[in-house]
Amino acid sequence: MRYGFSQRVRYMKSSAVRDILKVVNQGNVISFAGGLPDESLFPVEAIRQAFDKAITSGNKVLQYGETEGVRELRERLSVRMAQKGLYRKSEDILVTSGSQQAIDLFAKIMFNPGDIILTENPTYLAALQVFDSYETTIVPVDSDEDGMIEEDLEDKINRLKPKCIYVVPTYSNPGGKVWSLERRKKLLELAQKYHVVIFEDDPYGDIQFDNQVSPPSIASMDNNQFVMYTSTFSKTVVPAMRIGWIVGPHQIIRLMAQAKQATDLHTNSISQHALIHLLDDFDLDGHIQIIRKTYLGRMEVMRDILDSVKSDQLSYQIPKGGMFFWVNMPSYVNTTDLLATAVKEGVAYVPGAPFYVSNPQENTMRLNFTNAPPDQIKIGMERLVTVINEKQFESIG
Amino acid sequence: MRYGFSQRVRYMKSSAVRDILKVVNQGNVISFAGGLPDESLFPVEAIRQAFDKAITSGNKVLQYGETEGVRELRERLSVRMAQKGLYRKSEDILVTSGSQQAIDLFAKIMFNPGDIILTENPTYLAALQVFDSYETTIVPVDSDEDGMIEEDLEDKINRLKPKCIYVVPTYSNPGGKVWSLERRKKLLELAQKYHVVIFEDDPYGDIQFDNQVSPPSIASMDNNQFVMYTSTFSKTVVPAMRIGWIVGPHQIIRLMAQAKQATDLHTNSISQHALIHLLDDFDLDGHIQIIRKTYLGRMEVMRDILDSVKSDQLSYQIPKGGMFFWVNMPSYVNTTDLLATAVKEGVAYVPGAPFYVSNPQENTMRLNFTNAPPDQIKIGMERLVTVINEKQFESIG
Incomplete structure (x- = not known):
């Protein structure tokens, strides 16, 4: 049977990214995609x-x-x-x-x-x-x-x-x-x-x-x-x-x-x-101090690796809080296209385009630093840097 | 400031009955109004x-x-x-x-x-x-x-x-x-x-x-x-x-x-x-048997008292399950108007009108029999019968 849905269904965007990211939960992909807090800190x-x-x-x-x-x-x-x-x-x-x-x-x-x-x-x-x-x-x-x-x-x-x-x-x-x-x-x-x-x-x-x-x-x-x-x-x-x-x-x-x-x-x-x-x-405020300190440490691990990439390849602001880096890549990079390659290399992120109301900057990505432990952040970021460098090489070559 | 709300707010009916029933939670009113299961049975x-x-x-x-x-x-x-x-x-x-x-x-x-x-x-x-x-x-x-x-x-x-x-x-x-x-x-x-x-x-x-x-x-x-x-x-x-x-x-x-x-x-x-x-x-199905038996008993207590009222004053069908009696009163009774009197007498119900899409039968009411224990059902129903009889007397007088 063909169902008649409401008008508003047309405005409910289904997301190709979500489908890719569903795959991420399987295998040994390190994901910086979700907005997930660190489970090991749960009280x-x-x-x-x-x-x-x-x-x-x-x-x-x-x-x-x-x-x-x-x-x-x-x-x-x-x-x-x-x-x-x-x-x-x-x-x-x-x-x-x-x-x-x-x-x-x-x-x-x-x-x-x-x-x-x-x-x-x-x-x-x-x-x-x-x-x-x-x-x-x-x-x-x-x-x-x-x-x-x-x-x-x-x-x-x-x-x-x-x-x-x-x-x-x-x-x-x-x-x-x-x-x-x-x-x-x-x-x-x-x-x-x-x-x-x-x-x-x-x-x-x-x-x-x-x-x-x-x-x-x-x-x-x-x-x-x-x-x-x-x-x-x-x-x-x-x-x-x-x-x-x-x-x-x-x-x-x-x-x-x-x-x-x-x-x-x-x-x-x-x-x-x-x-x-x-x-x-429970001392929730004390617990929040622990969360802040832990996430700050992880943010710094991610930042150090981002820093190691040449600034003509990516730029970002250091977050003052929260859970994410927002990264700009060179204009020739489309992060949505790049995601499949990244996932193949064992690392995931969210392409920036869906966060835009209009004029999406296709060369942006969001990286979460709160869910993975520091050693995983390191490995994941090294994979990401490899992908970025290959992309760079490709564009030159 | 005057806020501009959405069109659909106009279709969201606010309920005068709800306001009366909020009062019910205070004092010693016995309520047959809610659709509440019996708390004492909770596992x-x-x-x-x-x-x-x-x-x-x-x-x-x-x-x-x-x-x-x-x-x-x-x-x-x-x-x-x-x-x-x-x-x-x-x-x-x-x-x-x-x-x-x-x-x-x-x-x-x-x-x-x-x-x-x-x-x-x-x-x-x-x-x-x-x-x-x-x-x-x-x-x-x-x-x-x-x-x-x-x-x-x-x-x-x-x-x-x-x-x-x-x-x-x-x-x-x-x-x-x-x-x-x-x-x-x-x-x-x-x-x-x-x-x-x-x-x-x-x-x-x-x-x-x-x-x-x-x-x-x-x-x-x-x-x-x-x-x-x-x-x-x-x-x-x-x-x-x-x-x-x-x-x-x-x-x-x-x-x-x-x-x-x-x-x-x-x-x-x-x-x-x-x-x-x-x-x-947990034996949920065994638990459901206990719920059925308990609610059946309470339904019967309520039914016996409803039975004691003359049939020209009210009529109903015996429920085969669920949590409610649906009661029809003589056409001159408006159960919404009657509710304030009932609450004063220490008993509450839901007037039937809001359950109708159109042509509300103003002489109907819904009685819940699952939330109050049998002795409370008896007391509450006696109060309700008093209110109904007074109404009857009023209409003759």
Whole structure:
């Protein structure tokens, strides 16, 4: 039978890259492709105890729960955000099935087909997928290493009347860059001036490498009118729990909760209760220090090998946090084409093109440095350098 | 600031009833409103052990997982379905965050605004909410206690070209009725003839009261071309795990998985792995027998008190399974209006109107008999009978 699907299916991009990367999980390919945290750092025993405590703390925990999320968890989230200068009431928080769901529910209540969303370029691939699935029009804003550039931003706000500006200002995916305080303030100022909602996606905020304090979140400078802020425990505890949260104006959160009710009723509440116990009994902030130190070390291993490659063959910025290098290769290299060769050599990455809204730079790639241990990073990077050098030779030859 | 929301927000009904029922959780109101299983039956120790085993079985379990669901769980689902005559490969199964998400993802890839969906009337409230949120047009089909009536069904398929027929044929919510084998066959025959997809929602199939075998699922009579089948562990294990699944034609499942990737990446995999251990180590089918027996007993307690009310004041069918009585009162009673009085008297129910697609019967109510213990059911039902008798007196006076 031929099935009649919805219009939005056409906008749901299927990915050739994903198919190649599925192969990667087999064999001895070293993968820098995923956005996976290091499994060996998972606080397994603390998680085990937290789940044990949650499950035996009363049968109500195992019953249907509130769509908004377990109240005691939202209270703890409110306290944790306040420690970073982001003061929000627990009633303005929605617990989500990972921060991916926060993006999806926001999009669901916000966007009609054709609505304009401004983003950085490149930006988080899976946010673009969500926005595409709601048939919106995504428009990139000129950016440099400090964030979106004011002139282009104001011009596009003014001219295109966007409904939302989506940003990952802290250790961005894919670039690992950090917006300056000035650019954060300027974005907020323009959003307030033109009445546009900012969606601040902050999954990596805790993964900072320098000992300096990173600039405050954009949300923390707002009076809870213009900024939605979302984050997750996937990078700091474990991804499998699927616990994220979003905070913002009460009217928006309330509608998102209503949408969530029809979507999945509520987020897994065994995990929510376990997280409450984990936050109470386990030194999560101490654990985050260990994660930072470990990832910094791995980033440096990768950086040293990238450094050994001649600068006319690749360039990159040193990430200040997060999980990724964003690498530019010479313009004659197409990293999508190169991937098959790389996988044959036993190393994988994500080609940069799908991270672009438009004008994809085909010569870019994203390298994850958090999932493989240092010795594997070395071997994998040496394989990658071989592939790059061969490519160079080819282009000369 | 005034926010500009999406068109679909207008179709997301907010519920006055929900507000009243929120109050119910406080005080000593006995609630027959929710669709909650009995907490005291939860197999807590088995769940504790299953989670313990899952969490300590290797750090990979705590990492990001496959969107389609954990393979070993899908294999077990395939086996369990085969035991009920529903033969499907594990590749055609998608694990979802509760069966509610299965409905939502299906709707997302299937429906454009204005698409026609045929349903029973009344039917599952939260399915209607999903369909509404995709701006579809829901059209009720005439039904009796055996299922949809052939003539009206064929006429509406023929005339309206629906994209889908949504049914809860086994211990339906709200009515607790069971479609006859003949009506199931007829529905499938018409779906095959006119190329319409059937969505068979089966959350209650395991909760059967008679010792007779209920008719086979509609999906089991199809060659995996025309029927989507969804079920859940929320009623047989615990709701808090949020584990459901859907099976159907591979092309549809594949697109749903793609949509799920943008929605929440994947279902909580700690719960998925725990469920694998639970299915292996715990006698779930024995546990289901206990649930059936307990719920049958409670249904009978409620039935006896309903029986004591004069039949000109209310009528109902005895449920053959599931969790609900569907009660008709005299036409002058509006159960939505009556709810405030009932709550004041210390008892709550769900008014029937929101379960209707159109022509709501305002004199209906849904009573849940699974959540309260028998002595509480008695007290609550006596309160309800008092409210009904007063209403009767009022209407005479």
